[in-house]
Structure formats: structure tokens, C-alpha cells
Amino acid sequence: MHLIQFFDDKGNRAVGVTRGGDTRRVNGVSSVYELVQKALAGAGGLAATVEAAGLGETLDKLALAREGRLLAPIDHPDAAHLHVTGTGLTHLGSAATRDAMHKANGEKPAGELTDSMKMFRMGLENGKPAPGEKGVQPEWFYKGNGHIVANPGKAIPSPSFALDAGEEPEIAGIYVIDQNGQPRRLGFALGNEFSDHVTERINYLYLAHSKLRACSFGPELRVGDLPRHIEGKSRIIRDGKVLWEKPFLSGEDNMSHTIANLEYHHFKYDLFCQPGDVHVHMFGTATLSFADGISTQNGDTFEIEESQFGLPLRNPVHVEAEKPVVIAGIY
Known part of the structure; x- marks a missing residue:
């Protein structure tokens, strides 16, 4: 359904x-x-x-x-009560691009593991615990609230100060917290966890900055459990032609963590178990056009599709005009 x-x-x-x-x-x-x-x-x-x-x-x-x-397949009457978060380094092969970023910056000498590769290996070793056991916690990030969600078909805004406007095709888990503070999983949707990879590449401690961008998910909410194997296509269309296209994989068969482990390490925080709240949690990807040297432009369209999730998720990117930051005191 x-x-x-x-x-x-x-x-x-x-x-x-x-x-x-x-x-x-x-x-x-x-x-x-x-x-x-x-x-x-x-x-x-x-x-x-x-x-x-x-x-x-x-x-x-x-x-x-x-x-x-x-519209996005779920929202909240008060957009501040919809939380968009995510995890990284969760998919087999997802560490390669991040590791290359660190090595390119000379953060580690040859032969020494970067922090990203260390965390990825932690997931490989203990990201799929037996039922009832606790696995290693993943990399986690905050992305924003309901105000950053672009509806399917609508433009994803990229701020004027961004150094990159890159797609991240992945799966989003959709949850509502019930009146007793219990997370209830509704199902899953296609997600474009739009990020600024150039900012992230400067130094991995800029990851938090790079994730504070808009995103999109949907158009359809697939109710129920996540298929173990997901194989879709991610593409960028420029001037009506496909500029870049690549398959992306997800589902637990292609991940270094179980969905249950990723869910536990998000909802173990009481902050994320407030009755009535909605959570859209992005589970990560191993496929980026940025890794292939693509730099998107204003007006490019992102297209993410996987037949098990219904309609494709399409969004153009729109680079915003510069906005002055004015701090007004009230003393």
C-alpha cells in the first residue's frame, strides 16, 4: 500500500x-x-x-x-514538529568518497585510517547486531525541520553561500510518535538528502554545516517494511538531456547497519520521542554525482526512481539570491 x-x-x-x-x-x-x-x-x-x-x-x-x-507524503500541521535527520557511512561502499576527501586534504598519512574509514569499519563489525542486542552507533546528523522540505516537483533551494548543490539518493524512514512517546514506523519513501559536498570536503568537521540544506522525499509513502534489496537510478537532467546517471543500492542486503540498529540510535534520545512529532530519517547512500566530478547548475533537475516506491522523485535546483544577515538587538 x-x-x-x-x-x-x-x-x-x-x-x-x-x-x-x-x-x-x-x-x-x-x-x-x-x-x-x-x-x-x-x-x-x-x-x-x-x-x-x-x-x-x-x-x-x-x-x-x-x-x-x-505534496510530500507526510507533513505536520506545525512544520517545527517535523524533524529531518540522517545517518552516514551506512552502506557498503559509502566510505570510499568520504575517505578520499580526507586523504586529499592530507588529514592522514598514507596507510593510516581516516576517521570516516574507522567509523565505516565499526559499522561493518557491529552494525548488524543479533535481535535484542545493541550495535554500534552510526554517524548521525541533523538536517532541519519541516520548513526545509521541498515538495516533489518543486525546486530545492540552494543558498547563495553554498559551495555545492549535490543530490544524495537514499531511503527515508517515516515515523510518528504516539501519545505515549512510542515511535511508530509508517513506512519508507525515496529521499533526496541534498547536501553541500564541497563544504564538507574542506574539513569533515564541516559536515554539520554541509547538511543544513533543503531536501525532498516521496512522492509516495510505501507503507510497511523496507525491502532487503533496493536498486534504483539517480540522474541529473540539464537542458532536457541526461547529464549523469548511476544506479544506487539500499536495503539491508547492501548496508553495514540494520534498519533496527539505526532506528534505535536515533530514538534512544527522549528528545526524539515527543508525542505528536513526525520524523523523516534518511538512511544514507553510496552514490553521489559529486564523486564523479559533477558540479550542478541552477535549473538542473534531480530524478530518483525505484519501481518499488512508485513515482520517481523529481526536483529542480534553484540557487537563491544572497540574503543579508541582520542581527537586531532588543535590550
Whole structure:
């Protein structure tokens, strides 16, 4: 079952569900968040709540995408209560680019492991603990709140001070915290964890700065567990032509951590278990156009697709004009 959010032909928010290739409007709800709250208040899960709500007209998802009417597959009525976070060095092969960055900067002599490679090896050795055991914690980063999310099809803004505007094709886990502070996993979506890799390359301690950028995820929320093997395509389109294209892999068969281990090390913090909050957690990637020497330009379009997740995630990049930073005192 897949869920989408969209604007109907009257400009009202609505929810759609895809099952068995057929997409229908879900009656009586205007957001996935509202649908989740109904599920939490009832005895059933999301599928049972959709059934209870009933289905309306058939939807054409491709037309909704063409017309720019798709929304991110979940949001929060108060954008400050949606948290976007992520983990790095979680995929087999993901350390190669980061390790090369460190070595290029002369941070470690030849033969000595960089910090990134050390952390990657920690994941290989203890990122997949047995059920009930605790594994090693991954690299973790904060990206922003709901204000940084660009809807599918809409431009991802890159600030004027950015040194790079690079895509990161990955999978995002989608969670809502219930009234008892228990994280509830809804499912997974395609994600573009947009980052500034040139800033990161200057020094890996700039990683936190490089991640404070916009992002996008969706358009569809795949309800349920994550497939063990995910193989999609990431591409950059410039002036109507494919500039760069490469497959990306995800799912636990291609990762150095289990999803459960990554989830534990995020939600072990009480800060992230506040009732009503939404969490979009990016699980990392091993595929970057930046690693192949690509430097994106204003107007380039990112396209990330994987058939198990429905519609592709497309977003152009827009370089913003410089904004003055004015600090006003009130004493």
C-alpha cells in the first residue's frame, strides 16, 4: 500500500492510496498525519483505517505530478514538529568518497585510517547486531525541520553561500510518535538528502554545516517494511538531456547497519520521542554525482526512481539570491 498527499482540483488537500495498481482518494481525511492519528486512536493500523474511511474517485498520479499538485507524503500541521535527520557511512561502499576527501586534504598519512574509514569499519563489525542486542552507533546528523522540505516537483533551494548543490539518493524512514512517546514506523519513501559536498570536503568537521540544506522525499509513502534489496537510478537532467546517471543500492542486503540498529540510535534520545512529532530519517547512500566530478547548475533537475516506491522523485535546483544577515538587538 502506498500513500500520497495532493491538492485536488479545487485546491483542497487530499490523500490517495494505491493498492494493486489502482489509486483512489481516501474519504474524510485531508492529510496522512490526520489518517495516522485516526489509526492511533483506533484498534487497527493504517490499512484498516483506510478501509474504514472508504475510497472515492480514481486518481491519475502521473497527471498530479505533471500539474505540480503532489505534496510530500507526510507533513505536520506545525512544520517545527517535523524533524529531518540522517545517518552516514551506512552502506557498503559509502566510505570510499568520504575517505578520499580526507586523504586529499592530507588529514592522514598514507596507510593510516581516516576517521570516516574507522567509523565505516565499526559499522561493518557491529552494525548488524543479533535481535535484542545493541550495535554500534552510526554517524548521525541533523538536517532541519519541516520548513526545509521541498515538495516533489518543486525546486530545492540552494543558498547563495553554498559551495555545492549535490543530490544524495537514499531511503527515508517515516515515523510518528504516539501519545505515549512510542515511535511508530509508517513506512519508507525515496529521499533526496541534498547536501553541500564541497563544504564538507574542506574539513569533515564541516559536515554539520554541509547538511543544513533543503531536501525532498516521496512522492509516495510505501507503507510497511523496507525491502532487503533496493536498486534504483539517480540522474541529473540539464537542458532536457541526461547529464549523469548511476544506479544506487539500499536495503539491508547492501548496508553495514540494520534498519533496527539505526532506528534505535536515533530514538534512544527522549528528545526524539515527543508525542505528536513526525520524523523523516534518511538512511544514507553510496552514490553521489559529486564523486564523479559533477558540479550542478541552477535549473538542473534531480530524478530518483525505484519501481518499488512508485513515482520517481523529481526536483529542480534553484540557487537563491544572497540574503543579508541582520542581527537586531532588543535590550
